[in-house]
Amino acid sequence: MSTRLSQLFVRTLREDPVDAEVASHRLLVRAGYIRRQAPGVFAWLPLGLRVRRRIERIIHEEMAAAGAQEVLFPALLPREPYEATGRWEEYGDGIFRLKDRKGADYLLAPTHEEVFTLMVKDLYSSYKDLPLTIYQIQDKYRDEARPRAGLLRGREFSMKDAYSFDYTDEGLDASYQAQRDAYERIFQRLGLDYVIVKADAGAMGGSRSEEFLHPTPIGEDTFVRTDGGYAANVEAFHTVPPAALSIDDAPEPTVFESPDTPTIETLVALANERHPREDRPWTAADTLKNVVLALVAPDGGRELVIVGVPGDRDVDMKRAEAAFSPAEVEAATEADFARNPGLVKGYIGPWSPEGPVLGETSFTGIRYLLDPRVVEGTQWVTGANEPERHVFSLTAGRDFISDGIADIAEVREGDEAPDGSGPVELARGMELGHVFQLGRKYAEALGLKVLDENGKLVTVTMGSYGIGVTRILAAIAELGNDERGLIWPRSVAPFDVHVIAATKDETVYGVAEDIVAQLEATGADVLFDDRLKVSPGVKFGDAELLGVPIIVVVGKGAADGTVELWDRRTGVKTPTPIAELTEAYRQLP
RNA sequence: CGGGGCGUAGCUCAGGUUGGUAGAGCGCUCGGUUUGGGACCGAGAGGUCGCAGGUUCAAAUCCUGUCGCCCCGACCA
Incomplete structure (x- = not known):
């Protein structure tokens, strides 16, 4: 196949x-692959669509190899199935909702667990029909608060989503592993680096979940890993609690004056100035910071919760969102404080001489959670619940207790991995794929059961597996580009080879036509820049911008039987006799 | 939701303070010259100046409102 650039629907x-x-956004638009239609919504032009189709082909091949069958569901779906699983509410503003002429509610699907589950329920009712894995490549819709970076975070995006159905836990493990293996092969074929990290399994159901992250500084996810092989999204990281200490010889709490200490820093400075320790200076890690958060439930209910974290650590809002999901986490507002006069802003602490201040059984009744590091016997400097007063030696387990653990403080380089494999390092990554053992949550909510070997009804257990097709395309573009334009790997390039007729000499054009035919005969998909009145410089520039990895320049030397074989990836241009071109082209990596 | 920036031709942008027939470069069309790194000459097509209201003889320009877009932030008590 060949395509003439003069006929191609593109404008660079x-x-x-x-x-x-x-870079990916800038170059994909500039090279005429995509055009913005609305924030986070793009139209696909021929070049972009070609790359997308080639990525899809690789995914289709690996899904087939993994035994998954392709289906296609609509993006437009009724409310009811999502109502049944609670996700109509849970998604909040995150989904596009619409009404039909009768006023019935619809949504543009953000994912398809519900309708896949219902379809299997409709058609299957025996264990003999399982296991089953079905998938689609389809556009998803999410009303992102802030779409950004072109294709990297869109409101419409293409996703391969697969769903597995088993009636035993072992079956689910096998189905999960098959998809996980397929993902590894897909990313390897696409030439994308990836790290498989433990992911947050979510507040509801789900036993095992892993993300395929592509390490890159522009990634929106932060993950940790150790030399010992541990890797986890920070949202799924579990802090290793220190051993509890004896409370027997802990000194009694001592209230002290602490004016002008709006921050932890100023508090530590004041403590060192007026109440120096004998063994070492006070540090932020000696203080207990009580962070007031507002949890907004999907139904709109607002609850305050206070989390005590060591003062040298901030709360990581993404970890908090994961921990409190499906509720949204917000900073407490002035209005929240006004409704809770028991909280002395800037001097909040769990204790007062009169008794507990924080916790469900305290007089404020506000739920109080503690960082895992705040184990029994540890001593803290924290607010005394009076203006300009803090307290020393407040001892966990003796002077205050909590309603539970909240492991939502930031994770730091050097923190110990929970599996004992050593200190972690932090890195940024872009989530390209996610495999997830859903378990029986959806099957239970929607009543998907089958008869087993004993004639008993059992609830089906499920997995869901997603890959962001358009995000992968952007990730590849992000990885392969230079100041002149895109550089595609051969596996997904819109064309296999780009032939430039770098002249207006008619006989040379004839040679170029012959070369195009010759390359086509090898099975290559050829882009032929046949534009007659366009100067060579423009053609070279466009070739570099479009990013087809192999370029053949047919120019002055053509009359003598020589063309240039140009590798866009290395920049190397090799004069090549026309008779040897096909072979030389085949030899390229 | 908060902060900042911006809405003028397909693209990138001037013009606005000082109101007076809407501009440039690139791209596009036609004719001619040119042809291995984004050529040149000439002639053209193309814009409700985001939208609404107001002031004025007159508004892209001044005023009010509104909508949209881009970026950053979303907490450290």
């Missing part, structure tokens, strides 16, 4: 589009 831009920041 000489200048960067003003609204694009990241």
Whole structure:
């Protein structure tokens, strides 16, 4: 197959589009692969669609190899199934909702667990029908608060989503492993680095969940890993609690004056100045910071919760969101404080000489959770619940207790991994895939049961497996580009080879046509820049911008039987006799 | 939700303070010259200046409101 550039529906831009920041977005627009239609919504032009189709092909092949069958569900779905699982509420503003002419509620699906589950329920009712894995490549819709970076976080995006159905836990493990293996092969074929990290399994159901992260500084996820092989999204990281200490010889709590200490820093400075320790200076890690959070439930209910964390650590809002999901986490507002006059802003602590201040059984009744590091016997400097007063030697387990653990403080480089494999390092990554053992949550909510070997009804156990197709495309573009344009790997390039007729000499054009035919005969998909009145410089520039990895320049030397074989990836241009071109092209990596 | 920036031709942007027939470069069309790194000459097409209201003889420009877009932040008590 060959395509003439003069006929291709594309217009390259000489200048960067003003609204694009990241390289993939900027270059995909400039090279005429995609065009923005709305925030986070893009139209696909022939070049972009070709790359997308090639990525999809690789996914289809690996899904088939993993025994998954392709189906296709609509994006437009009724409310009811999502109502049954609670996700109509849970998603909040995160989904596009619409009404039909009768006023019935619909949504544009953000994922399809519900309708896949219902379809299997409709059609199957025996263990003999299982296991089953079905998948689709389909557009998903999420009303992101802030779409950004072009294709990297869109409101419409293409996703391969697969769902497995088993009637035993062992079956689920096998189905999960098959998808996980397929993902590894897919990313390897696409030439994308990836790290498989433990992921947050969510507040509801789900036993095992892993993300495929592509390490990159522009990634939106932070993950930790150790040399010992541990890897986890920070949202799924579990802090190792220290051993409890004896409370017998802990000194009694001592209240002290602490004016002008709005921050932990100023508090530590004051403590060192007025009440120095004998063994070492006070540090932020000696203080207990009581962070007031507001949890907003999907139904709109608002609850305050206070989390005590060591003062040298901030609360990681993403970890908090994961921990309190499905509730949204917000900072407490002035209005929240006004409704809770028992909280002395800036001097909040769990204790007062009169008794406990925080906790469900205290007089404020506000739920109080503690960082895992705050184990029994540890002593803290914290607020005394009076203006300009803090307290020393407040001892956990003796002077205050909590309603539970909240492991939501930031994770730091050097923290110990929970599996004992050593200190962690932090890195940024882009989530390209997610495999997830859902367990029986959806099957239970929607009544998907089958008869087992004994004639007994059993609830089906499920897995869901997603890969962001358009995000992968952006990730590849992000990885392969330079100041002149895109550079595609051969596995997904829109064309296999780009032939440039770098002249207006008619006989040379004839040679170029022959070369196109010759390359086509090898099975290559050829892009032929046949534009007659366009100068060579423009053609070279466009070739570099479009990013087809192999370029053949047919120019002056053509009359003598020589063309240039140009590797866009290395920049190397090799003069090649036309007779040897096909072979030389085949030899390229 | 908060902060900042921006809405003028397909793209990138001037013009606005000082109101007076809407501009440039690139791209596009036609004619001619040119042809291995984004050529040149000439002639053209193309814009409700985001939207609404107001002031004015007159508004892209001043005023009010509104909508949209981009970026950053979302907490450290």
